[in-house]
Amino acid sequence: MQVLKAVITAAGPDQDRLPLQRFVDLDGSEKSALQIVMEEVLAAGVEQIGLVIRPGDQPLYREAAGDNANLVHWIEQPEPRGYGEALYRAAAFVGDDPFVHLVSDHLYISHQPQRCARQLVRTAQATGTAVSAVQPTREAMLPYYGAVGGRLLAGRADLYEVEQVLEKPTPTQAEQQLIVPGLRASHYLCLFGMHVLTPTVMEILGSLVRQASEEPVMLSPALQILAGRERYLALILEGARYNIGVKYGSLIAQLALTLNGADREEVLAQLVELLAARYQGIA
Numbered sequence: 001m002q003v004l005k006a007v008i009t010a011a012g013p014d015q016d017r018l019p020l021q022r023f024v025d026l027d028g029s030e031k032s033a034l035q036i037v038m039e040e041v042l043a044a045g046v047e048q049i050g051l052v053i054r055p056g057d058q059p060l061y062r063e064a065a066g067d068n069a070n071l072v073h074w075i076e077q078p079e080p081r082g083y084g085e086a087l088y089r090a091a092a093f094v095g096d097d098p099f100v101h102l103v104s105d106h107l108y109i110s111h112q113p114q115r116c117a118r119q120l121v122r123t124a125q126a127t128g129t130a131v132s133a134v135q136p137t138r139e140a141m142l143p144y145y146g147a148v149g150g151r152l153l154a155g156r157a158d159l160y161e162v163e164q165v166l167e168k169p170t171p172t173q174a175e176q177q178l179i180v181p182g183l184r185a186s187h188y189l190c191l192f193g194m195h196v197l198t199p200t201v202m203e204i205l206g207s208l209v210r211q212a213s214e215e216p217v218m219l220s221p222a223l224q225i226l227a228g229r230e231r232y233l234a235l236i237l238e239g240a241r242y243n244i245g246v247k248y249g250s251l252i253a254q255l256a257l258t259l260n261g262a263d264r265e266e267v268l269a270q271l272v273e274l275l276a277a278r279y280q281g282i283a
Helices: 033-042 058-071 083-088 116-127 139-144 171-177 199-212 220-229 249-259 264-282
Strands: 005-009 022-024 030-032 048-053 072-076 099-103 106-110 130-138 146-152 159-167 187-197 232-236 239-243
Touching: 005 033, 005 083, 022 033, 022 249, 030 033, 030 058, 033 048, 033 058, 033 099, 033 106, 033 116, 048 058, 058 072, 083 199, 083 220, 099 116, 106 116, 106 187, 106 249, 116 130, 116 187, 116 232, 116 239, 130 139, 130 146, 139 171, 139 187, 146 220, 159 171, 159 220, 187 199, 187 239, 199 220, 220 232, 239 249, 249 264
Parallel strands: 005 048, 005 099, 048 072, 130 232
Antiparallel strands: 022 030, 099 187, 106 239, 130 187, 146 159, 146 187, 159 232
């Protein structure tokens, strides 16, 4: 399996401006969130990027993409008909090829030399299957993520065969349907916002879009169907995801980038000064 294409979705009503936000990246340079996400997939060997946006947003996103804008195939979602329908808009771009898919409102930090997307692509290439990245996530965060259940593959501590996929399950649903042995209590395998998918997913999404008429189409139901149609795995990556679309999400993402980046010591010193001034003010 060669993964040379990526699809990044940025058309959601609550998502379309998030990738335009600017952050100081690990190397100390200022970049848009979109640039950081694009660099993530390019480091995994991707050569072409399909970017799904709202009509009229291309000039803003072209500027936000920076020097890599020439690698982008621009794809529009005219109406906000759901995450799955947005991804399906890239079906012609994907064709018969496997592809890596990232959402544009998550930033990723690897805990090893290989970046997160590279870890995922290497696993997909080794297994020849669709693979979604997952992260053990506390129960309180279930309203923000899809989650999976499945069985651990023999001889592995980080790779699961997916049997169940639920979109933003309630704690009760998760407890009943998504138990994964070995996880801490009240933790579930939530989607990381990063997948390597086969063209079968586009076939499934196409069917769901046609059946749904004007109703929103999500990705999780398509992944559930995929699990019943072909081998589909979930990998716990050595890394972390940061959702910039939740309350304080941009702040936490920037702190994570800073504390893992080139300016760590400088910023820590400034934080100590701020805390000291705060303490003196209270005293």
